[in-house]
Amino acid sequence: MSNRILVIGAGGQLGTELVQALAADPATAEIHAADLRHLDLGVPSLELDVVDKRAVFDIVDRLRPTHIYHLAAILSAAGERNPALAWQVNLDGLMNVLDAAVAHQVRQVFWPSSIAAFGPNTPRQHTPQHCTMDPNTVYGITKLTGERLVEYYHARFDLDVRSLRYPGLISWKTEPGGGTTDYAIHIFHEAIRTGNYLCFLEANTRLPMMYIPDAVKATLDLMAAPAKTLTVWSSYNLGAISFTPAELAAEIERLQPGFTIEYAPDFRQQIATSWPESIDDSQARADWGWAHTFGLEAMARDMYTHLKQSLGAQVH
Ligand code: NAD
Ligand code: AKB
Numbered sequence: 001m002s003n004r005i006l007v008i009g010a011g012g013q014l015g016t017e018l019v020q021a022l023a024a025d026p027a028t029a030e031i032h033a034a035d036l037r038h039l040d041l042g043v044p045s046l047e048l049d050v051v052d053k054r055a056v057f058d059i060v061d062r063l064r065p066t067h068i069y070h071l072a073a074i075l076s077a078a079g080e081r082n083p084a085l086a087w088q089v090n091l092d093g094l095m096n097v098l099d100a101a102v103a104h105q106v107r108q109v110f111w112p113s114s115i116a117a118f119g120p121n122t123p124r125q126h127t128p129q130h131c132t133m134d135p136n137t138v139y140g141i142t143k144l145t146g147e148r149l150v151e152y153y154h155a156r157f158d159l160d161v162r163s164l165r166y167p168g169l170i171s172w173k174t175e176p177g178g179g180t181t182d183y184a185i186h187i188f189h190e191a192i193r194t195g196n197y198l199c200f201l202e203a204n205t206r207l208p209m210m211y212i213p214d215a216v217k218a219t220l221d222l223m224a225a226p227a228k229t230l231t232v233w234s235s236y237n238l239g240a241i242s243f244t245p246a247e248l249a250a251e252i253e254r255l256q257p258g259f260t261i262e263y264a265p266d267f268r269q270q271i272a273t274s275w276p277e278s279i280d281d282s283q284a285r286a287d288w289g290w291a292h293t294f295g296l297e298a299m300a301r302d303m304y305t306h307l308k309q310s311l312g313a314q315v316h
Pocket of ligand 2: 075115139
C-alpha cells in the first residue's frame with residue numbers, strides 16, 4: 001500500500017501528534033499537513049481554510065489523497081464565544097471535505113466526534129454507544145450533526161468515513177485549542193511554572209479523558225480495521241480514564257509536593273456538567289480490539305516529565 005495522506009487541521013493538539021505517527025508508518029508514501037497557517041511539522045505544509053469549498057476541492061484534486069484526516073474544528077469553549085464560526089468550520093467544513101472525498105474517490109476519511117455530542121439527558125455513567133443525545137453547546141450540536149452526516153455519506157455514497165467520539169485529550173507538545181477539558185492540560189503547565197493552579201471547573205467534576213498516545217493509537221487502529229468488522233458508521237464511543245480536578249491535583253501533588261489548587265468555576269462548568277462522566281466503549285473493544293494503555297497515574301507521570309523537560313528547554 002502506498003498511502004497519500006492529507007491531514008486538515010494538522011497544527012492542533014491532535015494533528016501535531018497524528019502527523020508524526022502517520023509519517024512514521026511504512027504504508028505512508030506521501031503526507032501533507034494543511035491548516036490556516038504554515039506548519040513546521042517536518043512534512044509539506046499547505047495553507048487551507050476548510051470553509052472555502054473551492055480551495056478544498058482544488059487541494060484534493062491536486063494531491064489526489066487516498067486518505068484524509070479532517071481534524072479542523074472550533075472546540076466547545078471557543079464555540080460558545082463564536083457559534084456562527086463553529087457552525088461554519090465544523091459543519092460546512094465537514095461537508096466540503098466529504099463532498100471532495102466522494103468526487104475524487106478518496107479511499108478513506110477520518111473525522112472526529114466528541115463526548116460533547118452527548119447532552120444533559122444522556123446517561124452520565126458508562127454512557128452507552130446508543131442513547132439519548134441532546135447536546136446543548138454549539139460544538140456538541142455540530143458534532144452530533146456531523147455524526148449523522150458521516151453515517152449518511154457512508155450509506156448514500158459508499159464513502160468509507162470513520163469516526164471516534166474522543167474524550168478530553170491530554171498532551172504536552174501543543175497548547176490546547178479552546179475546550180472545556182483544557183483544564184487537565186493547563187494544570188500541568190501551571191504546576192511546573194508557578195506551583196499553583198486556579199481551576200475553571202469545580203473540584204468534583206468528573207469527565208472522561210485520554211492521554212494522546214492512546215488517542216493516536218485508537219485512530220490508527222480504527223482506520224486499519226477491516227470494514228466488515230465495523231458495526232458503527234456514525235462514531236464509536238471511546239474510553240480510557242475518568243477523573244475529577246481534585247483527583248488529578250492529588251496525582252500532581254505526588255509528583256510535585258507542595259502543589260496547590262484553587263477553584264473558580266466559570267461558564268465551562270455548565271458545559272462539563274452536561275457531558276458524560278465515563279464512557280462504555282465495549283463496542284469499540286469488541287469490533288476492532290480497542291484497548292487503552294495509560295491509566296491516571298501513568299498519564300500524569302509521563303505528561304509531567306515530558307512537559308517539564310519541554311518547558312525547561314524553552315526557558316534555557
Ligand atoms: P485544536 O483546536 O488543537 O486544533 C484544530 C486545528 O484546526 C488548529 O490547528 C486550527 O488552526 C485548525 N483550524 C481551525 N479552523 C480551521 C479552518 N477553517 N480551516 C483549516 N484549519 C482550521 O483541536 P484538536 O484538539 O487538535 O482537535 C482535533 C479534532 O479532534 C477536532 O475535530 C476536535 O473536535 C476533536 N476532538 C478533540 C478533543 C480534545 O480534547 N482535543 C476531544 C474530542 C474531540
Ligand atoms: C472540548 O473540551 O471541547 C474538547 C472535547 C471534549 O471535545 N476537548
